Amino acid sequence: MSRATRRAQIAIVLAASMLAGCAPNRPPPGVQGDPQRGKIALTQYACHSCHSVPGVAGSKVYVGRPLEGLDKRRYIAGKAPNSQATLVRFIRDPQAIDPGNAMPTLGVSERDALDISAYLLSQ
Amino acid sequence: MLSNRARLIVKTIVSTVLGLGVIGVVGGLIVLRGGFYNISATESHYPLIYTVFEEGLQYSIQNHARDIQVPELGAPEQLLRGAAIYAANCVQCHGGPGTAPSRHGMSMQPVPGPLVDADTNWRARELYWITRHGIKMSGMPAWEYHLSDSDIWATVAFVSAMPAMTVQDFKRMTAAGADTTSVPKAVVESARASAKEDES
Numbered sequence: 370m371s372r373a374t375r376r377a378q379i380a381i382v383l384a385a386s387m388l389a390g391c392a393p394n395r396p397p398p399g400v401q402g403d404p405q406r407g408k409i410a411l412t413q414y415a416c417h418s419c420h421s422v423p424g425v426a427g428s429k430v431y432v433g434r435p436l437e438g439l440d441k442r443r444y445i446a447g448k449a450p451n452s453q454a455t456l457v458r459f460i461r462d463p464q465a466i467d468p469g470n471a472m473p474t475l476g477v478s479e480r481d482a483l484d485i486s487a488y489l490l491s492q
Numbered sequence: 493m494l495s496n497r498a499r500l501i502v503k504t505i506v507s508t509v510l511g512l513g514v515i516g517v518v519g520g521l522i523v524l525r526g527g528f529y530n531i532s533a534t535e536s537h538y539p540l541i542y543t544v545f546e547e548g549l550q551y552s553i554q555n556h557a558r559d560i561q562v563p564e565l566g567a568p569e570q571l572l573r574g575a576a577i578y579a580a581n582c583v584q585c586h587g588g589p590g591t592a593p594s595r596h597g598m599s600m601q602p603v604p605g606p607l608v609d610a611d612t613n614w615r616a617r618e619l620y621w622i623t624r625h626g627i628k629m630s631g632m633p634a635w636e637y638h639l640s641d642s643d644i645w646a647t648v649a650f651v652s653a654m655p656a657m658t659v660q661d662f663k664r665m666t667a668a669g670a671d672t673t674s675v676p677k678a679v680v681e682s683a684r685a686s687a688k689e690d691e692s
Contacts, residue, residue: 409534412534412536412599412601412603413534413598413599414598414599415587415593415597415598415599415603415604417603418587418598418603418604418605418606419606425536426536426537426538426539426542426543427542427603428605430605430606430609432609469659470590471589471590471608471659472590473587473590473591473592474592475592476595
């Protein structure tokens, strides 16, 4: 193999892996909703003003928990066993699951909450 | 007189610089006039651009606020006044502990930060400067011509004491007709401490 073809191959692999990095991660099986739409929706409810959200540009902020690896958490808000349905419920009405915590109710619709949860669970 | 060789080198440098300049201007105009940049507030900033702008903002504010003298902060009446101003003008975009911003505040880009953690990012004099002068291209308005100086300081006192507030404290203090009994001791101390911190 000539040096040039080798270089070209490396370049192609690099470009492909960069593209793969840009594409949204696939949601784990069983997760409903549209992660792509959820990524935009979460910025429209200012989630990223208090939480650091993987893949979303924002300030270093630690008012709320960082939202990385949500699919690996055992509990939502440290209280309710983690499932997509619970996550959707928490996003829509955090006080119902963890009364007195500082996260307000932001008026998130059912569909938006489902898509936001799909995005968070696929990070 | 330059030798032929030197003349050739100078010529090459000048024409390269000019050529690149022309290409740059034409390229810039194409991008600008083509409208390719997506200006919408649903399209995220590029993370690098966001970070560079944010750093610039921090250095600018540190520099411009450096000579501001901070008065004594934390009298319960002052905190109540600050709470009333906050409820009337600030909570719509910044929200508060357990209180959501309004819809227009939530969907702004850049998103107006929460102020619960303002004390970790800013000194009292910097909060005063930001409130008084606003921040260009961020949506943060200047209040210099709309609030008196003592009202701006009252707002700063309230904001810098916010980390000491529970969800209930915030609700009680910002409620209409709140009196000084709704101001917890911890909140008074927190405001006092942030003014003191700036003296040093």
